[in-house]
Structures are given as structure tokens and as C-alpha cells.
Amino acid sequence: MSRGDSPAGSDADRASASTAGRATEPAAAAGSADAADTDAADPDETLVEVRNLKKYYDDDGFLGDDPVKAVDGVSFDIRHGETLGLVGESGCGKTTLGRTILGLEDATDGEVVSDGRNVARLSGKQLREWQRDAQMVFQDPEASLNDRMTVGEIVREPLDAHDWGTPDERKRRVFELLDLVGLNEEHYYRYPHQFSGGQRQRVGIARSLALEPEFIVLDEPVSALDVSVQARVINLLEDLQEDLGLTYLFIAHDLSVVRHIADRVAVMYLGDIVELGDTEAVYTDPAHPYTRSLLSAIPGSHTGTDRRRVTLRGTPPSPRDPPQGCRFATRCPAKVRPEEFDDLSGTAWERLDALHTVFRERANSETGVTELLKQRLGLAAAADDIDEVVADLFGWHPDDGAVPEDVGPDEPLLSGDARAAVEDAVDAARRGDDAAAATLLTETFGSVCDEQRPERHVVDDDGRVSACVRHDAEYESPGPVMARRYGSDD
Numbered sequence: 001m002s003r004g005d006s007p008a009g010s011d012a013d014r015a016s017a018s019t020a021g022r023a024t025e026p027a028a029a030a031g032s033a034d035a036a037d038t039d040a041a042d043p044d045e046t047l048v049e050v051r052n053l054k055k056y057y058d059d060d061g062f063l064g065d066d067p068v069k070a071v072d073g074v075s076f077d078i079r080h081g082e083t084l085g086l087v088g089e090s091g092c093g094k095t096t097l098g099r100t101i102l103g104l105e106d107a108t109d110g111e112v113v114s115d116g117r118n119v120a121r122l123s124g125k126q127l128r129e130w131q132r133d134a135q136m137v138f139q140d141p142e143a144s145l146n147d148r149m150t151v152g153e154i155v156r157e158p159l160d161a162h163d164w165g166t167p168d169e170r171k172r173r174v175f176e177l178l179d180l181v182g183l184n185e186e187h188y189y190r191y192p193h194q195f196s197g198g199q200r201q202r203v204g205i206a207r208s209l210a211l212e213p214e215f216i217v218l219d220e221p222v223s224a225l226d227v228s229v230q231a232r233v234i235n236l237l238e239d240l241q242e243d244l245g246l247t248y249l250f251i252a253h254d255l256s257v258v259r260h261i262a263d264r265v266a267v268m269y270l271g272d273i274v275e276l277g278d279t280e281a282v283y284t285d286p287a288h289p290y291t292r293s294l295l296s297a298i299p300g301s302h303t304g305t306d307r308r309r310v311t312l313r314g315t316p317p318s319p320r321d322p323p324q325g326c327r328f329a330t331r332c333p334a335k336v337r338p339e340e341f342d343d344l345s346g347t348a349w350e351r352l353d354a355l356h357t358v359f360r361e362r363a364n365s366e367t368g369v370t371e372l373l374k375q376r377l378g379l380a381a382a383a384d385d386i387d388e389v390v391a392d393l394f395g396w397h398p399d400d401g402a403v404p405e406d407v408g409p410d411e412p413l414l415s416g417d418a419r420a421a422v423e424d425a426v427d428a429a430r431r432g433d434d435a436a437a438a439t440l441l442t443e444t445f446g447s448v449c450d451e452q453r454p455e456r457h458v459v460d461d462d463g464r465v466s467a468c469v470r471h472d473a474e475y476e477s478p479g480p481v482m483a484r485r486y487g488s489d490d
């Protein structure tokens with residue numbers, strides 16, 4: 001077989017149609033295994049090592065904005081033959097991470113090592129070899145399949161583009177692939193619009209398998225499908241994995257699907273992985289406060305001592321301006337608090353966090369206070385005015401101390417030093433310096449969580465890691481803190 005040189009234009013094309021049939025691998029590379037000998041492979045063998053990987057988008061740089069730090073220093077391994085689930089809220093960087101690992105995006109920094117090569121730095125022939133061995137299946141089969149091509153042409157395209165075998169051999173290969181994914185020869189001549197969503201996704205899967213990859217990034221492969229169809233496609237993916245010895249990175253919003261299919265799960269927040277471990281262990285006893293919050297949002301998921309629902313408040317901060325310390329600090333229900341403010345109520349902390357977010361976000365955007373508060377707490381301030389906001393949140397008016405009628409909590413939520421600090425911050429905001437207001441609140445109410453990016457701690461015997469300062473012996477661990485702070489069922 002000879003190698004072609006013409007990656008097609010679309011992402012789907014680039015992911016599926018990179019080079020010709022199997023090329024000779026570099027000798028003696030750890031983690032390499034052709035589909036043919038995967039049965040003999042050690043399941044713990046590392047197939048892909050991701051080290052401090054960064055992907056920043058700098059598209060608005062000419063306006064002086066900070067880049068979007070979509071992936072910001074991620075490290076983990078993908079083991080041969082496993083399904084590694086990747087979960088996290090919308091916009092946390094899952095797709096960008098998958099695409100950067102495959103070389104569909106240029107890495108800003110860091111390494112993706114496979115077969116002893118840093119694939120994040122490959123180009124030309126070597127990059128195309130990697131993109132043949134590592135493929136992507138996209139979320140929306142409708143958008144990723146060209147409606148003007150027959151199914152046969154779509155599945156055959158990577159083979160054509162890389163001169164795989166003779167025309168007859170290619171056609172036979174496509175029939176074989178259609179059969180592999182539960183379609184048949186007749187489907188060769190039909191067009192994608194004649195198929196259901198599930199069948200279209202089978203076409204996408206067949207195409208991704210054309211060049212016998214060993215690793216596939218599945219980006220929300222079933223989320224566009226009806227629930228009944230989802231199960232069948234998941235079963236297909238599981239069968240293919242077993243038969244072909246595939247390794248999957250399975251990206252999903254749906255935590256139940258990931259629990260079903262993944263051997264291990266990585267939980268991503270604002271450009272970084274905060275917890276990674278065996279799926280069942282993570283789901284039954286999540287270690288990181290973010291994982292606990294995320295899982296507690298699934299009805300019926302409450303396990304162990306943490307039986308309440310800890311609602312995730314607000315939305316993540318902008319990836320252009322992530323918090324300096326722990327990424328999750330601005331929303332964390334287990335955040336370390338300064339001892340001198342031990343007596344503040346949960347509501348007071350929640351509202352301090354909200355005010356802090358308003359200052360931070362106002363410093364970075366034109367969004368009004370009222371809109372920010374609505375987003376943050378569902379609260380609508382009486383006016384787009386910082387004094388009214390403080391009255392709403394804490395029950396006193398910073399100007400004269402009077403509480404306007406029908407506004408704010410029954411009792412003022414803050415007094416003494418806490419109230420003085422808020423008043424100083426409000427003064428700064430009145431002068432138009434929201435950044436200084438946010439800094440003042442951080443200095444007074446912040447903690448270690450705002451100062452340093454937490455290290456990863458190994459939290460169980462199977463090597464699960466979680467990046468939270470509360471795993472340090474000097475702090476109480478996250479579970480009991482959350483149980484105490486959010487102790488009643490909702």
C-alpha cells in the first residue's frame with residue numbers, strides 16, 4: 001500500500017482520512033500495538049501520555065483580550081484497551097482536549113506521547129500516521145456526514161484519499177465495515193438523509209474504523225440520539241472495542257452513559273482534570289468537591305454520607321480569566337474559609353461569593369450588576385446599583401445602614417470586620433474599580449484555595465487522583481465539610 005498526502009478539508013475528513021493503510025511503526029515503542037495483536041496487550045499499558053497539555057485560543061488577541069485557556073496544563077494517561085470517560089460542564093474544554101490529542105488542533109504547550117513520539121509536535125507524514133491510528137467520531141452525525149455523497153463514498157473516502165488497495169479491495173473493505181457496524185451492502189448506495197440518526201452514527205463509526213485505528217476519541221457520540229437508540233450504539237461501540245482491541249476516550253455530558261461504558265473517568269473543570277480514577281469508585285465515593293457536586297445533581301445518585309444534593313451554583317468563570325488558585329474556588333462548597341470568619345452562616349458565604357463574582361465579572365465585562373446577580377443567584381437587584389445589590393444580598397444599605405423595605409434578608413447577614421470589608425469593597429466599586437473590589441474581598445475572605453493551584457493527591461489504593469487542597473492532612477476532607485455545610489436534604 002502506498003501513502004496518500006491529501007487530508008481533506010473538514011474536521012471529519014481530517015480525522016478520518018489522514019493517510020493510507022497501515023504503515024510500519026517505529027520499532028520497540030512502548031504502548032504500540034496493531035489491532036491484530038491487541039489481544040495479547042497488557043490492559044494497563046499506557047497508549048497515550050498527556051503531559052501538561054495546553055491549548056489557548058488567541059483569536060481576539062488583537063483587542064488585547066487574554067486568550068481563552070480552553071485546556072490549561074492537563075496531564076493524564078490513556079491505557080491500552082480501556083474506555084476513559086471525560087466529563088464536565090459545557091465549555092470546560094473536553095472537545096478541545098480530544099482534538100488537541102489527535103493533532104486536529106495545534107497544542108500551545110505540553111506533550112502527547114504515543115509510541116515514544118510527542119504527537120503534539122508531529123508534522124507531515126508522521127502526523128498523518130498518528131491521525132490514521134487515532135480517529136474521532138463526532139457528536140452530530142448529521143453535520144459530520146456529507147449529504148451529497150453516498151454512504152459507500154463516505155466510508156470509502158479515507159481509503160480513496162490514501163490509495164488503500166485496489167478499487168475492488170476498497171469496495172469490499174467498505175462492505176466489511178458496513179457489516180461490522182450493523183448496516184448492509186444495500187446501504188452503500190444510499191444517502192445519509194435516508195437514514196435515521198442511529199444509522200448515520202453507525203456510518204460515522206464505520207468511516208472512523210476504515211484505516212484500522214487503535215485509538216478513537218468519541219465526542220458525545222450518542223447525545224444527539226434518542227435514548228432507545230443510544231443503548232444500541234453504545235452496545236455496538238462496546239462490541240467493536242472488544243473485537244478490534246480499540247481504546248476509547250469517551251467524551252460525554254451524560255454521566256449515566258459514562259458510568260455504563262467507562263473503565264475510568266476523568267472529571268474536567270475549566271481547562272483541567274480535577275479527579276481521575278476507576279469509574280465505580282469515583283461514582284460511589286467522589287473525592288473532589290466538584291465531582292461530588294456534579295454527581296449529586298443526578299437524581300437518585302446520592303451515596304455514602306453525602307446524601308444531599310449540593311447544587312452547583314452559578315456558572316464557571318471565564319476561561320479567559322480563570323481564578324489564580326484552585327479553578328473551582330469561586331463555586332466550591334468545601335472551600336477552606338479563614339478561621340476568623342467561622343461564625344458566618346452558609347447564606348452569608350453564598351452571598352459573599354456572589355458579590356465577589358459580580359465584582360470579578362464586572363471587571364471583565366460590560367454586563368450589568370442586575371444581570372450578573374440573576375445569573376449567579378437568581379436574584380434580581382432592585383436597581384442596577386451596587387448599594388441596592390448589597391441591600392438585597394446582606395440586608396443593610398452601605399450608604400446609611402438603613403435597610404430598604406421589602407429588600408434583603410430579615411437579619412443583616414454580616415457585621416463587624418466582615419461588614420467593614422464589604423463596605424471597603426463597595427467603595428472601590430463605586431469608584432469604578434471592580435478589580436480592586438474583588439481583590440479586597442479575596443484578601444479578607446480568601447484562603448489557600450485562592451492562592452495556589454492544588455496539587456494532585458492519590459486518594460485510593462487504585463491510584464485515583466484528586467486535585468483539592470483538602471486532601472492535605474492539615475485540612476478536613478471535602479466530604480464531611482460538605483455534609484456539615486449542606487447538611488439537610490433538599
Ligand SMILES: Nc1ncnc2c1ncn2[C@@H]1O[C@H](COP(=O)(O)OP(=O)(O)OP(=O)(O)O)[C@@H](O)[C@H]1O
Pocket residue numbers: 057059068069070088089090091092093094095096097253319
Ligand atoms: N476555535 C475556538 N476559538 C476560540 N475559542 C474556542 C474555540 N473552540 C473552543 N473554544 C472555547 O474553548 C472553551 C472550551 O470549549 P470546548 O468546546 O472544548 O468545551 P466542551 O467542554 O467540549 O464544551 P461542550 O460540552 O459544550 O461541547 C470554551 O470557552 C470555548 O468557547
